[in-house]
Amino acid sequence: MNELPPVVLGPVVLWADLAGIFVSALGGALLAVRHKLDVFGVFVLAIVTGLAGGMARDVLIGATPVAALANTLYLPSALAAGAVVFFGHRVIERASQPVMLFDAMALGFFAVAGARKALTYGIDPLPAVLLGVLTAVGGGALRDVLLAEVPRVLKVGELYALAAMLGATIVVAGDALNLPSTLVGIAGALGTFALRMVSVRFGLTAPRAPGSD
Template structure:
């Protein structure tokens, strides 16, 4: 039997679901950037797996779970193949990339923070690792297709992840039931993310920050 990467079956299921959701979002980005089959698979894998890999590198938990456990690789590959062959069907749904991405974000901020807590890092570090796990894959995706990462520019993207990771860490410290807390935290992140998209809410830009060029 394979060891559960995150200690509990619930975390594993959330993590694999997040990998698939992010994998779809990455694969679709690859299709749009007109990459070939390999490129689409790599983008699916990068978005689905890189956040967790960065987290495990920072925790010193090497080799990373998402790399040594074949189920993550299989799920990411499946997501890539799905977008490669069925991207037209997927895109018929309402804002598919955004919704899958929000799902991945919500699941990874929870599982990332939960794994960090198992490694006994501080509360602030656990929250940050949740955010890094959730946003790392998407940032790498944007760098690879040569865009300034969306998460840095606009929209509430990191904030929902921050909320989800904070709920996870706080409930763990308060001794609440992890299953209920994880689902609540993921739901909170998901709702805030979709609401921010729907109502077009963003973070403030710098006061007077029209970015006067010149040193």
């Protein structure tokens, strides 16, 4: 029986994944410091936040061993972010809402990486969008559960998963139109980031069922 050729991933997936891992791990580690966890807790939350969403995506599309274990850059990226926060959290906290900022950036990067990788593995457009969203929100959701908090993706009205969905949809639409993957990836990440930031700035919320207030 002939073996299928290996799937060749473009640079968009690698660099979007790595950027997403680093900034999301920064946010996870910073929350660990705020919860007064020790060094072990800081690095655990950095790893979980940075890698869990991508690992779930890879398992679902059959990309095994998952990139977090197979690629020598993924785990060090999360560990590096944990170290940055552990030693430099006082400086980082001077920024305005740093965790929200890191989360918004990570949403964009991961939505692009997740949707692009799903398409590369032959997944249909709609499931590819959903896998982009899963990649974007998975690590943060698990982080919040470990901290005994309601996952941000489930909080009423938050334009969180919807922001990730926008970025993933841009990637899928760009692929259907045969647009350059790098430009489409940039547009998807920026679209997600912009929607998330605007929603926080102006208090935009997702609609709820009529009469549910």
